[in-house]
Amino acid sequence: MAGNRVKVILTVAAIAAVIMLLKSPQQEAPLFESRLMMDTIISIRAYPVISKKQLDAAFAEFAKVESKASFHLENSELSALNRNGSLGAASSLTPLLQIAADYFARTDGYFDPSFASLQKAYGFYSGEGRLPGEDEIAGLLRDRCGLGQVLLQNEEGFKLASGSLIDLGGIAGGYAIEKAARVLRESGCSGFLIDDAGDIWFEGSKPDSSNWRIAVRDPRDNGTLALVESRAPLAISTSGDYERFITVDGKRYGHIMNPHSGRPVDYYSSVTIIASEPVTADALSTAVFAMPPEIAFKWVEERNLAVLFLTSTGTIHLSRAGRQYFRQAEAQ
Structure with missing residues (x-):
């Protein structure tokens, strides 16, 4: 109830990451480094080993995105928009805001940073x-x-409705991954994997030509919910109710909202999506998580999306396209 004091818990991504990389035996050791950035753990695994300068340049892309898109940093461009209600057309945040508006429209409002x-x-x-x-x-x-009514764009820039707030956390990670991936390609990496707290992108080949192997974690017991193996580039993103939530009167509420009721959704424990681009996987995992099952299951089939649902009752549901990618996850 209103006024009740509760804890707001944000689980450290390094401890509760949804997705982990599985190592292939007898392969050349890659460069591997993790850094605390964007309020989480960012990891890069690259073949062959690149210089520290090149690695720093890849990680720097995350710092750049954070400096403009962070909801919490007072001097970020997003904070300026939330504080002042306007942002000039020349802002470096413009591409991200346009991407957010695009996914708001494409998902019938279920991806909504104005929540x-x-x-x-x-x-x-x-x-x-x-x-x-x-x-x-x-x-x-x-x-x-x-978002379509509270954030308006014209030739002068953006105007945000009074009292409204924008949080781009649903796409900022995927956007930063795409920027870092470009740096790694230009550095001569033949294969690499970037992990932003479970938002994953991999491409290229490993020295032994084996598949990239990713385990999707089961948030209920930290076991393996499914495996994904591929040599082709893939983006994998998971949204869940276990990392960011509040507890009121002993009941837990996740941070993703139903846009029609304005209430936290409780349909799923996690939703994992595979896509061809990190931003797409990032945005759609959030949007689909917000959809009631009767809408979500139909919506992903109509768009041929590869999705694994773990419902709040423990039932696994795979889309038709998802059956091509997710292994050891039997639909119930």
Whole structure:
């Protein structure tokens, strides 16, 4: 209820990562390094070993994205937009905002960065969790949410509705991965894998020509939910209810909202999507997680998306395209 004091828990990604890399035996050791960036652990694995300068340049792409797209850094361009309600057309944040608007439209509003206003009302940012009343939620949905109505772009830049907030966490990681991948390609890497707290991109070949092998973690017991093997480049992204949540009166509520009810969704424990681009996987895993099953299952089939659902009751559901990629995950 409103006013109840609760804990807001953000699990460290290095401990509760959804996806892990499985090593192939007897292969040349790659360069491997992890760094704490963007409030999580970023890892890069590359063949052949590149110079420290080249590696630093790849990691620097994450720092660049964080400096402009962070919700929490006061001097970021996103914070300036949230604080001032406007942003000039020349802003380096413009491409990300345009991508966000595109996925908002493509997902029928289920990918909606303006739901930061609702998340603030629930206490996800302050550390004081609460359950807003129906009237408060209705007012937020009417006046401060819905990216298509609260964020407008013209030749001068962007205007954000008064009281609205934008959080680009649903695509910033995938966007940074794409930038870092370009640096690694230009550095001469024949194969590499980038892991941003479970948002993964891999491409190229390993010295032994073996497949890239990824294990999708089961959030219930930290076991393996499914395996993905491929030599072709793939992006894999998982959204879940176990990393960022509030607890009110002993009940846990995740941070992803249903855009129609304004309430945290409780349909799934995790949703994992495979796509051809990191930003696509990142945005769609969030959007699909927000959809009720009767909408989500049909929506992903119509778009031939490879998706693994783990419902809140423990049932595994695979899309038709997902059956081509996910192994050892039997639909129930």
